[in-house]
Amino acid sequence: MPRTHKTLPRLYVETALRTGVELALDKDQTNHLVNVLRRGPGDQCVVFNGRDGAFLADIVAVGKKLVSLSLIEQSSAQTKANDLWFGFAPIKRLDYEIQKATEMGAGVIQPVITRYVQNPRLNPVKLKAHAIEAAQQCEVLSVPQIAPEIAFEKLLTTWREQHGDRVLIFCDEAAASASPVDTLSKLRGQRLGLLIGPEGGFADEERERLLSSDFVVPISLGPRVLRADTAAVAALALIQAVAGDW
Incomplete structure (x- = not known):
């Protein structure tokens, strides 16, 4: 512009x-x-x-x-639609998380209902409004799609059917602290998704389910415990800088 x-x-x-x-x-x-x-x-x-x-x-x-x-x-001119899929367990600060995902280049934003989710009642109209507000403020021309909420288990069960060869990245708070750069570098050129858990993290069985899925790649976000909304921004920045469109 x-x-x-x-x-x-x-x-x-x-x-x-x-x-x-x-x-x-x-x-x-x-x-x-x-x-x-x-x-x-x-x-x-x-x-x-x-x-x-x-x-x-x-x-x-x-x-x-x-x-x-x-x-x-x-x-x-119209920009190409972003391809990055962003899934998140709804938290109280929904507006913040959706706005930041829009700013950071998510193409699809989808609420994922996990065991410890804090905010299961969602209004799709408000979710879209949050994305539009961010797009208006930040000169984003490709407004992300707000996909319907989906249960955690259904997301994983239907992942290949719905997303093909897309790799799903999740931030594993239980993993040993390590730099995610080497892991993400290997994913350059691939279609990517990011899943952020709720405040309090994924349940043990959810983490095990993720780690046992061949399309999932876990990364560490370092030695500190991050709030869910902070983890979303940090992970999106890492993905875009190392393996995305930055």
């Missing part, structure tokens, strides 16, 4: 985008743009839909519940 556009508000829309199109924002977007950001006719913003790239838009009309935009030009 041009540097001159970096200070402009970014909005996610579902509408197909092309130069010359006029579109109307919904009530929540209108409130955010007009009442929160104090923008009006003559101002500009950037819109994207995860399919057509980003477009510079003029605000042409403002009503009490409606803002109309006119698309001027494409400011950024």
